[in-house]
Amino acid sequence: MTFRRRAGRDSMTAVIKTVNLVKIYQNGGVPVTAIDGVDLEVQSGEFVAIMGPSGSGKSTLVHMLGGLDTRTSGEIWLDGKRVDTLSESAWAMLRRKKVGFVFQFFNLVANMTVADNVELPALLAGATPAQARERREYLLDALGLTERADAPPAQLAGGEQQRVALARALANEPSLLLADEPTGNLDSRNTRDVLRLLGEVHSRGQTIVMVTHDARVASLADRVVSLLDGQIVDDGEIPTPRLRPRSGAGGVVELRG
Ligand SMILES: Nc1ncnc2c1ncn2[C@@H]1O[C@H](COP(=O)(O)OP(=O)(O)OP(=O)(O)O)[C@@H](O)[C@H]1O
Ligand SMILES: [Mg+2]
Secondary structure, eight states, rough: OOOOOOSOOOOGGEEEEEEEEEEEEEEETTTEEEEEEEEEEETTTTTTEEEEESSSSHHHHHHHHHHHOOOSEEEEEEEEEEOOOOOHHHHHHHHHEEEEEEEEOOOTTTTTTHHHHHHHHHHTTTOOHHHHHHHHHHHHHTTOOOGGTTTTGGGHHHHHHHHHHHHHHTTTTOOOEEEESSSTTTOOHHHHHHHHHHHHHHHHTOOEEEEEEEEHHHTTEEEEEEEEEEEEEEEEOOOGGGSSOTTTTTOOOOOOO
């Protein structure tokens, strides 16, 4: 059984679409179904939080969406193009242009400075050095990392490395930002910086799919998709508190005494 998001939106603009997506790992000959028939559509500009208990398949799902893991069956479409059948090299090209990642292991290049780590994806994608530098300066500033620009990643704290990984993922202005618990190692101040930047890029139209355990982080999203045992068990928009009328407001005359 799969939960289908209600229809009615224009699927032409879907950045992500999966059709009956399945991932079965073989654990020493024992099959483990990590993703079990997921139909997910994410529209351009949406900010989707993926939640669910440990082992529910969140990382497996986002890894497949970014081509870091292969699917067992089903289809994955990115920007209207079928991608689950692509070769690894075709995926590498596509990722360079369209997908930014922030994962739990940051994979920063050890012998390059923070600044170069952030500029590299933009340069690989064809930005001029001036454009790459400008984007890097903006991102490092937004994340409070400007003073660390010339340091090698090994000299940074875990939370700083995580923010560099976010800056790097956003360097290309990707069609899709995938993040697996991007605030997992951060203290509350750094979490605030990361969330502020995510909110800012989202307000400029960035599509974001983010795994999180943290309900406060998820509350920044437009929509929460809940996974359980590899299936979508809930998929709903988050009501915007600003749009809810406050109780007692709206011309109600309060009578006392
Ligand atoms: N490389 C792998 N080989 C075998 N089994 C795997 C592999 N990766 C994940 N699994 C299994 O697939 C299931 C889903 O794992 P996944 O990592 O996607 O969960 P998750 O929701 O991200 O959990 P967490 O919140 O702990 O990060 C689990 O049962 C896990 O043990
Ligand atoms: Mg995970």
